[in-house]
Amino acid sequence: MDTARTLSANLASLLRREHSALGAFLVALADFDRRRAWMTLGHASLFAYLHRELRLSKAAAQYRKVAAELIQEVPAVGDALGEGRLCLTSIVEAARVVTAQNWETVLPRFFGLSRREAMEVVAELQPHPGPPTRTIVSPVRTAPSEVAAGPASAVPPLPLEAGAAGPAGNRPSGSSSELTEREVNTSTPTHRPAEVVPLTADLRRFHLTVSDRFLEKLQAAKDALSHARPGATEEELLEAGLDLLLEKAAKRKGLVAKPRKTPRAAKCDHIPAHVKRAVMERDGGRCQFRLPSGEICGSTHQLEFDHIEPVALGGASTVENVRIACKRHNIISARRVFGDGWMDRYAPGKASLPAETG
């Protein structure tokens, strides 16, 4: 634990230096751009200078170009980057809405956000005028960027995570040559994750690559529900399907609306449904494991019911003694109680920890 703390302190210190160096670099780059020094060195643009002379990838060059331009307009952006409050990948989004007039209120809204979260803020501040709600099905043959956008899309698809694809972001002022480079750089991954583009505060455009089989099932569901839900949209059908899945998962977790009677001779590690329900509600369906920082984990992934005082040590399956924990933290808790030796001997790997033990 002590070694881990020392290593962590070292990482934190290195990270501060990384942020500070990045901030200093971008402030200097803004000054370099202001003087048009790239032109003096014979480059066509700041982007070309970054890519050709400093050998940055196109994506890295684009992020830094946008940041340097924004810093010239709003110097506070340089401080925010240097202090690590603003992430370089979200700067492209911030640059769409932050101005010399509004930065004091708008810039802080981007602090600590990922690019995807930043896109949501932009969509809220600058809603898409008349967001398209059509469903478009197009065969996937050519570059995924074309398909993902669909013929009716007015919003260019952007890679959601930094480094996933080409230089992201295109300020309205961005030159067309740089946009072309962005497109060229888009690779052709076989498994492209679904893309979500925020359009307004609560509307998202969802790009999804599906199989023919999926479309057939969708059509079959449409037909099957043509009487019960005539004219249901694809979104409504899919949402209804998801509701069914969630209902099923909730039942499995003991969240059924009507509790069954608790069996009188329940096994001691069995958690009664009413306890599960109360625990689930109290913990808000999130892992309650407390991290060294004092925050709770909060994960909603692979949740399990964890006995705070283990059943093996006499802990009861009561609301007070049961909490929600994600699988990883359930294992960590068990290792803390029983020790690594015991766990390795009796529960090697711990990959298949039953959902009700803890």
Ligand SMILES: [Zn+2]
């Ligand atoms: Zn957790």
